[in-house]
Amino acid sequence: MESFSLILAIVVVTALAFDFTNGFHDTANAMATTITTGALKPKVAVAMSAVLNLVGAFLSVEVANTISKGLVDETGIRPEVIFAALVGAILWNLLTWLVGLPSSSSHALMGGLIGATVASAGVGAVHGDALVTKVLIPAVAAPLVAGIAAMLATRLSYALGRKADGEAAQKGYRAGQIASAGLVSLAHGTNDAQKTMGIITLALVAGGAVAPDSDPPLWVILSAGLAIALGTYLGGWRIIRTMGKGLTDLQPQQGFAAQTSAATVILASSHLGFSLSTTHAVSGSVMGTGLGRKGGVVRWSTATRMFVAWGLTLPAAALVGAVAEYVTGFGDWGTAVVAVFLVASSAAIWKISRREVVDHTNVNHDEEPAGVVTTAIVMVTPPPTGTVPDDLTVDQAAPPAATAV
Numbered sequence: 001m002e003s004f005s006l007i008l009a010i011v012v013v014t015a016l017a018f019d020f021t022n023g024f025h026d027t028a029n030a031m032a033t034t035i036t037t038g039a040l041k042p043k044v045a046v047a048m049s050a051v052l053n054l055v056g057a058f059l060s061v062e063v064a065n066t067i068s069k070g071l072v073d074e075t076g077i078r079p080e081v082i083f084a085a086l087v088g089a090i091l092w093n094l095l096t097w098l099v100g101l102p103s104s105s106s107h108a109l110m111g112g113l114i115g116a117t118v119a120s121a122g123v124g125a126v127h128g129d130a131l132v133t134k135v136l137i138p139a140v141a142a143p144l145v146a147g148i149a150a151m152l153a154t155r156l157s158y159a160l161g162r163k164a165d166g167e168a169a170q171k172g173y174r175a176g177q178i179a180s181a182g183l184v185s186l187a188h189g190t191n192d193a194q195k196t197m198g199i200i201t202l203a204l205v206a207g208g209a210v211a212p213d214s215d216p217p218l219w220v221i222l223s224a225g226l227a228i229a230l231g232t233y234l235g236g237w238r239i240i241r242t243m244g245k246g247l248t249d250l251q252p253q254q255g256f257a258a259q260t261s262a263a264t265v266i267l268a269s270s271h272l273g274f275s276l277s278t279t280h281a282v283s284g285s286v287m288g289t290g291l292g293r294k295g296g297v298v299r300w301s302t303a304t305r306m307f308v309a310w311g312l313t314l315p316a317a318a319l320v321g322a323v324a325e326y327v328t329g330f331g332d333w334g335t336a337v338v339a340v341f342l343v344a345s346s347a348a349i350w351k352i353s354r355r356e357v358v359d360h361t362n363v364n365h366d367e368e369p370a371g372v373v374t375t376a377i378v379m380v381t382p383p384p385t386g387t388v389p390d391d392l393t394v395d396q397a398a399p400p401a402a403t404a405v
Helices: 006-036 042-056 062-070 079-098 105-121 128-160 166-206 218-234 237-246 252-272 278-292 300-328 332-353 372-380
Strands: none
Touching: 006 042, 006 079, 006 105, 006 166, 006 218, 006 237, 006 252, 006 278, 006 332, 042 166, 042 218, 079 105, 079 166, 079 237, 079 300, 079 332, 105 128, 105 166, 105 278, 105 300, 128 252, 128 278, 166 218, 166 252, 166 278, 237 278, 252 278, 278 300, 300 332
16 A cells, blocks of 8 residues: 655645646547537537546556656656646646647646656656657657548548438438547547556655556556546537637548547557657647548648647746756745645636636637738628628638638
8 A cells, every 4th residue: 555745645636637637628639520510519529528538548558657667767756856747737738728729738748747857857867768759759740640641531531422412421420420539538548547647656656655667556547537537528618619610620521530540540659658649649630631621721820829839838848847846846845835836827827718718608619700801801802792691790701711810
């Protein structure tokens, strides 16, 4: 039976808080396309995803072992280092959720852990080979592989469905979306819940509660699964809106292709122990479907903001983790200061988010209105066939591909 110190208990609670933010931050990975195309109602979709995330948490521990045994030297890590790492990851998750950007919770956690470890034990405590082969390479490869697979799957779906009955085909693809979305949820639980299992196990080793090289205890697996499931059920509606409406206009065929391609990539990576970003895989597959459908578009302004967030995730979380570790180095009062800062910052972000509420009632509304330039062009340019009916707004009359300028 593990023996707990106060700091170790704080680390476990903070890790589960991160797992919770991971759940609502990454709900979009599993359910955005299904909600956007109307295959499932929003609340039903997130409930289904929550259950399957919990189930997925019990399927494997390979990714957990990558984090607890492979990324950093566990023998030189104190529980305070894990706490500092989690602070960086949680704050990055909350900031990107606030602005509706699908960034990687996985890379936020990795960045926080690397930054805190370097601040505590130096660069040598980070296993560079594991970082490159199991984190950085998958980060680049996942969206490319998933995107290409989704593009090809989309083209194949439309080619095979040309002679099918339109309404029957749409129903079939919606059913396929539900099944594939369930698979993504299962894969998300298998991959992402394990990251929290790994970080808690690393903290238990650092605190002397379990032996080095131990697999996650059963209670760690269960608590991590429950935390990510609860976060998933609450729904990250802001990011769901961006993923479902902000990158491209999705039809059921595209949703099915995107989910199936992403699930395949995620499950394969989990089996290999790669700490894959499910956000990268799903975002890449959604963009791939936009390129795969004839007449489809990818809104590159939104995609560019997302790419920038991806590039900043590791260094930003690492910086916060390193600063937090420096402050905790002053002793108990330093740890208390970091804890108060985390709680206060989280509360402030939540309060700001209430200024414009996004939930299941408005998640399928347009992500953002047309920009000033787009609106002006529409107002002065007469439609090619007649005038705009009085009951249409300027935004409704604008071309579907129009985005903010």
